[in-house]
Amino acid sequence: MEEGWFQTARTPELAGIILAVLSLALAAYFVRRGKKLTLRSLPAVDAIGDALGRSTELGTPVLYSTGWGGDMGRPTTMASMAILADVARRAAEHNCRLLFPSHDPLIVSVAQETVSQAATTAGRPDWYRADDITFVSQSQFGYAAAVDGLLVRERPGAVFLLGTFEGEALILAETAHQTGAVTIAGTDSTIQLSFFLVACDYTLIGEELFAASGIVARDPAVASAVWSQDWLKYIVLAALILGATLVAALGINPSQWFAR
Numbered sequence: 001m002e003e004g005w006f007q008t009a010r011t012p013e014l015a016g017i018i019l020a021v022l023s024l025a026l027a028a029y030f031v032r033r034g035k036k037l038t039l040r041s042l043p044a045v046d047a048i049g050d051a052l053g054r055s056t057e058l059g060t061p062v063l064y065s066t067g068w069g070g071d072m073g074r075p076t077t078m079a080s081m082a083i084l085a086d087v088a089r090r091a092a093e094h095n096c097r098l099l100f101p102s103h104d105p106l107i108v109s110v111a112q113e114t115v116s117q118a119a120t121t122a123g124r125p126d127w128y129r130a131d132d133i134t135f136v137s138q139s140q141f142g143y144a145a146a147v148d149g150l151l152v153r154e155r156p157g158a159v160f161l162l163g164t165f166e167g168e169a170l171i172l173a174e175t176a177h178q179t180g181a182v183t184i185a186g187t188d189s190t191i192q193l194s195f196f197l198v199a200c201d202y203t204l205i206g207e208e209l210f211a212a213s214g215i216v217a218r219d220p221a222v223a224s225a226v227w228s229q230d231w232l233k234y235i236v237l238a239a240l241i242l243g244a245t246l247v248a249a250l251g252i253n254p255s256q257w258f259a260r
Helices: 008-032 048-058 075-093 103-120 140-154 169-178 188-201 210-219 218-252 256-257
Strands: 063-064 099-102 134-135 160-162 181-187 203-206
Touching: 008 218, 048 063, 048 075, 048 160, 048 181, 063 075, 063 140, 075 103, 075 140, 075 160, 075 188, 075 210, 099 103, 099 140, 103 134, 103 188, 103 218, 169 181, 169 188, 181 188, 181 210, 188 203, 203 210
Parallel strands: 063 099, 063 160, 099 134, 160 181, 181 203
Antiparallel strands: none
16 A cells, blocks of 8 residues: 555554543543442452551551652652552541651652641541651662661551552562561552562552552542543453454454555
């Protein structure tokens, strides 16, 4: 085919873009009409209440970390802050102490405001303790050592490792496991996910971290985006199954339909 204004070989990409736009538009339409979108459940999100309940029963604090590799400009950190607000609100309702060590002064400031607002929302503004949300070190393994020290001394009943993690991921996860804490982790780092999967009780894999932030925040905009992405995944899966069936059973290669 000669070069023209429309390239047949790019038809699948065009179809994908159109499907994505239509899916998001449909989700936004449902939200405006007041329809409640049903999102798939995530075991890690469902376990938050049980983890906090365990800490409350044991009389131990909860430890929350966003990792060493992120800053407030990263989507993972912003998603983690939404989850922190929910964790802090529940912790305040249970009068369970919350520890938040960080490597970034800006993250500390945002976390302090987030936890303070969550305490007020829970009707327990006196529960909030600014000294429990602290800056420890900008050194990667200095930060890991400081958090490990907190884990060993305080022995929290629940540990949340949600954000951007690098080489400190396995160190923190292993120490939390050895102290007997229920550990809920999540990151978009494919390298560190393997460590979380083997060392933590629950793990949010990749984009599940962003989906979890929308679920706990009950944000209609985020919920509509998650809903549309789930349906796009179903469509892609159906297309893959159809393509594999055509190739295996009939010897038809769909990719040839769009070849130049």
